[in-house]
Amino acid sequence: MVEFVPARGIPIYIQIRDALRAEITGGNLRRGQQLPSENELAARFHVSRMTMRESIEGLVNEGLLYRRHGVGTFVALPRPQREHAKPTSLSDEDDNEHTQVKLLELKVIPATPKVAQALDIPAGSHVILVKTLHYADGVPITVQNAHIPYKLFPGLLNENVGVQHLWTLFEKAGYRVRRAVQRLEAREASKQVAHWVNIQEGAPVLFKECTVYADNGTPVEFTYCYSRGDLYTLTVGLERGRRVGQ
Amino acid sequence: MVEFVPARGIPIYIQIRDALRAEITGGNLRRGQQLPSENELAARFHVSRMTMRESIEGLVNEGLLYRRHGVGTFVALPRPQREHAKPTSLSDEDDNEHTQVKLLELKVIPATPKVAQALDIPAGSHVILVKTLHYADGVPITVQNAHIPYKLFPGLLNENVGVQHLWTLFEKAGYRVRRAVQRLEAREASKQVAHWVNIQEGAPVLFKECTVYADNGTPVEFTYCYSRGDLYTLTVGLERGRRVGQ
DNA sequence: GAGTGGTCTAGACCACCCG
DNA sequence: GGGTGGTCTAGACCACTCG
Numbered sequence: 001m002v003e004f005v006p007a008r009g010i011p012i013y014i015q016i017r018d019a020l021r022a023e024i025t026g027g028n029l030r031r032g033q034q035l036p037s038e039n040e041l042a043a044r045f046h047v048s049r050m051t052m053r054e055s056i057e058g059l060v061n062e063g064l065l066y067r068r069h070g071v072g073t074f075v076a077l078p079r080p081q082r083e084h085a086k087p088t089s090l091s092d093e094d095d096n097e098h099t100q101v102k103l104l105e106l107k108v109i110p111a112t113p114k115v116a117q118a119l120d121i122p123a124g125s126h127v128i129l130v131k132t133l134h135y136a137d138g139v140p141i142t143v144q145n146a147h148i149p150y151k152l153f154p155g156l157l158n159e160n161v162g163v164q165h166l167w168t169l170f171e172k173a174g175y176r177v178r179r180a181v182q183r184l185e186a187r188e189a190s191k192q193v194a195h196w197v198n199i200q201e202g203a204p205v206l207f208k209e210c211t212v213y214a215d216n217g218t219p220v221e222f223t224y225c226y227s228r229g230d231l232y233t234l235t236v237g238l239e240r241g242r243r244v245g246q
Numbered sequence: 247m248v249e250f251v252p253a254r255g256i257p258i259y260i261q262i263r264d265a266l267r268a269e270i271t272g273g274n275l276r277r278g279q280q281l282p283s284e285n286e287l288a289a290r291f292h293v294s295r296m297t298m299r300e301s302i303e304g305l306v307n308e309g310l311l312y313r314r315h316g317v318g319t320f321v322a323l324p325r326p327q328r329e330h331a332k333p334t335s336l337s338d339e340d341d342n343e344h345t346q347v348k349l350l351e352l353k354v355i356p357a358t359p360k361v362a363q364a365l366d367i368p369a370g371s372h373v374i375l376v377k378t379l380h381y382a383d384g385v386p387i388t389v390q391n392a393h394i395p396y397k398l399f400p401g402l403l404n405e406n407v408g409v410q411h412l413w414t415l416f417e418k419a420g421y422r423v424r425r426a427v428q429r430l431e432a433r434e435a436s437k438q439v440a441h442w443v444n445i446q447e448g449a450p451v452l453f454k455e456c457t458v459y460a461d462n463g464t465p466v467e468f469t470y471c472y473s474r475g476d477l478y479t480l481t482v483g484l485e486r487g488r489r490v491g492q
Numbered sequence: 493g494a495g496t497g498g499t500c501t502a503g504a505c506c507a508c509c510c511g
Numbered sequence: 512g513g514g515t516g517g518t519c520t521a522g523a524c525c526a527c528t529c530g
Contacts, residue, residue: 011517011518011519012518012519013518013519031463032462037495037496037497038496038497039495039496039497047519047520048519048520048521048522049520049521049522050296050519050520050521051518051519051520053497053498054518054519063424063425063463066424066461066462067496067497067498068496068497068527068528069496069497069498069526069527069528070495070496070497070498070526070527070528070529071495071496071497071527071528071529072495072496072497073496073497074462076461076462076463178309178312179309179483179484180483180484181481181482181483181484182481182482182483182484183479183480183481183482184430184452184479184480184481184482185452185475185478185479185480186432186433186450186451186452186453186473186475186478187432187450187475188449188450188475203434204432204433204434204450204451204475205432205450206430206431206432206452207432215312215322216278216312216320216322217277217309217312217322227432229431229432229433229434229450232431232432233429233430233431234429234430234431235427235428235429235430236427236428236429236430236482236484237425237426237427237428238425238426238427238428238482257498257499257500258499258500259499259500283514283515283516284515284516285514285515285516293500293501294500294501294502294503295501295502295503296500296501296502297499297500297501299516299517300499300500313515313516313517314508314509314515314516315507315508315509315515315516315517316507316508316509316510316514316515316516316517317508317509317510317514317515317516318514318515318516319515319516493529493530494528494529494530495527495528495529496526496527496528496529497525497526497527497528498524498525498526498527499523499524499525499526500522500523500524500525501521501522501523501524502520502521502522503519503520503521504518504519504520505517505518505519505520506516506517506518506519507515507516507517507518508514508515508516508517509513509514509515509516510512510513510514510515511512511513
């Protein structure tokens with residue numbers, strides 16, 4: 001935490017933040033340990049205290065540090081799991097190498113009333129349906145029906161849908177994905193779902209409805225998912241808002 | 247957004263933030279509308295630009311505004327639902343007046359290995375078991391088994407458990423609840439669960455495991471929940487971290 | 493009282509976007 | 512080029528906690 005040569009091009013407060021994060025996750029700073037005061041850190045890194053605070057702020061938001069007014073700044077425990085849970089457009093943890101995705105259908109259809117409402121478009125508008133089957137270790141786990149407003153992404157049909165996350169395509173089109181709302185239920189498998197994921201009709205499935213929003217609030221995706229109850233666990237990290245209402 | 251008399255005792259940036267939030271949610275500022283520049287707002291509220299930015303920052307984090315470098319600050323759509331989803335220690339949306347909670351059991355037991363691991367305490371340590379049944383509109387929906395390290399809250403047994411959220415009790419004891427991790431599955435109802443929520447054995451239930459952490463990273467609660475699949479929907483808001491990795 | 497984090501100022505220069 | 516947000520400074524005073 002002593003030697004520090006700022007690079008050009010990258011904001012200093014981010015460089016300091018990265019340096020501190022490395023110290024913490026690397027184990028040089030132990031859990032519960034108190035950091036030097038903001039003034040001392042600012043002097044050590046040769047920046048103003050405001051800049052130093054900006055660095056610390058980010059780590060507090062990440063949950064790596066916490067502050068106590070009038071006392072000091074401390075190292076929190078390592079993050080329990082995948083916090084800052086990025087909402088993902090697929091089945092939430094499909095990033096590892098043991099998962100595969102198979103494209104079942106890709107076509108333009110009129111939006112059902114429910115889909116239209118979720119996407120905030122007129123009922124019957126064109127939406128792109130992306131139906132996929134998701135495997136883990138070769139076993140089919142999840143059937144997913146994603147709906148995307150055709151107007152927002154008219155070029156989507158030419159892209160490599162199913163291979164990349166839909167999100168990647170959204171960002172290419174200039175929509176920064178920011179929020180998602182999921183609704184979760186336990187249901188009985190319909191005949192169709194049972195067929196796809198290879199279980200008995202009526203067996204429990206985790207049903208998920210998910211609406212994804214860009215940072216300007218536009219809904220960009222509405223998805224139904226059906227996952228095998230016996231093989232699928234959805235993990236969600238929740239965080240309390242920062243300084244909200246205070 | 248013009249007249250503004252700062253009150254004493256409350257930080258100005260919070261007062262400005264509240265004023266702006268009211269403008270937005272009140273509908274005076276429409277979605278997509280551009281706000282005056284930071285400089286102009288600072289002048290209007292008679293504060294420095296840094297203070298003005300602090301106000302805006304919070305609203306951006308809440309998702310009410312978004313910024314575009316070199317362009318301006320804009321009003322996002324109203325929040326889709328209960329974003330900033332506070333993790334709640336109960337079944338997640340038990341705040342309204344149509345829900346009741348019945349205390350089934352309250353006792354100290356030795357921690358099972360799984361509970362001990364989740365709470366980061368030695369196996370067999372004392373934990374407080376709070377078993378509750380949650381009703382919506384008079385219908386039993388959820389059975390919950392909450393486990394709390396006895397060492398952290400030795401006085402909990404004397405409190406009005408079951409009436410207030412456990413969280414309230416945590417905060418009284420000086421633990422600020424900050425994060426939670428939930429694991430969700432669809433399962434078949436066991437005979438016991440089926441009995442409590444009045445469904446057939448084998449019917450689908452939403453199973454939830456939840457670990458709750460204080461802001462210093464200490465696990466304060468580990469909970470199992472079983473909810474009727476046909477009547478219960480869990481809604482979760484996800485947000486992308488701010489400036490994470492950037 | 494001494495030290496900490498919390499708030500706030502009045503400037504500055506930079507990076508980005510647009511016409 | 513002109514306006515926007517992004518970064519940064521070198522101070523100041525306040526509110527909180529603890530010994």
